[in-house]
């Protein structure tokens with residue numbers, strides 16, 4: 001009789017444990033495995049538990065390459081700043097009131113180019129743990145290019161088309177006054193600034209004669225926010241730009257006047273009786 005009771009108790013206990021483990025079982029779900037953001041903006045890496053159980057007592061760890069130096073660690077009902085990657089200090093948080101509904105989304109402020117890449121979200125309830133991946137893509141809208149004139153040591157005049165803060169190497173195209181692609185005569189250099197963004201410079205040697213150059217820089221990969229920048233430079237050796245415009249208009253004016261005069265003479269000639 002006693003043994004029977006013990007056995008019942010044991011079965012009940014087993015069922016209870018199974019019930020606990022079963023109810024604590026969860027998955028991590030995310031509406032998107034890739035999130036796109038522009039540098040400088042804030043972003044939420046969305047993730048929540050399914051079923052939507054209370055995660056306030058769980059460990060929530062958002063990390064990148066190293067499990068032990070996370071971008072954010074929530075443990076024992078609080079965010080733990082120790083071992084956090086230095087560059088994420090003060091920029092990451094969870095939504096504490098949302099944890100109640102199993103919402104473990106990570107908020108990341110003032111996104112930098114270096115934040116781009118894979119994020120892992122690890123959640124541990126003590127009895128069950130799960131992990132999920134989200135990729136953050138950081139897009140950069142680069143500045144507008146500008147052209148400046150200079151000369152090399154051997155007195156060769158050259159134009160430099162420069163742009164700052166591009167995320168990827170742009171395609172550079174130079175054209176002259178006649179629309180001819182002269183890019184092959186140019187050379188490109190690039191360097192990274194301290195934010196990890198590119199400073200691109202394309203240099204083209206030019207002849208000492210009037211010409212108009214355009215420099216077009218654009219993203220290599222067509223994307224939804226396909227980006228480009230165009231700038232134009234009028235080169236007129238020895239004379240300032242306004243006087244070129246003045247002389248060109250005067251020339252045009254003289255040409256038109258001469259043409260009219262010629263036409264008028266011809267008409268008069270035609271009307272003169274023989």
Ligand SMILES: *[C@@H]1O[C@H](CO)[C@@H](O)[C@H](O)[C@H]1NC(C)=O
Pocket residue numbers: 044046047048095098103104105
């Ligand atoms: C989680 O919380 C954040 C912040 O309140 C919210 O923007 C997001 O939509 C929530 N996600 C879910 C799945 O409820």
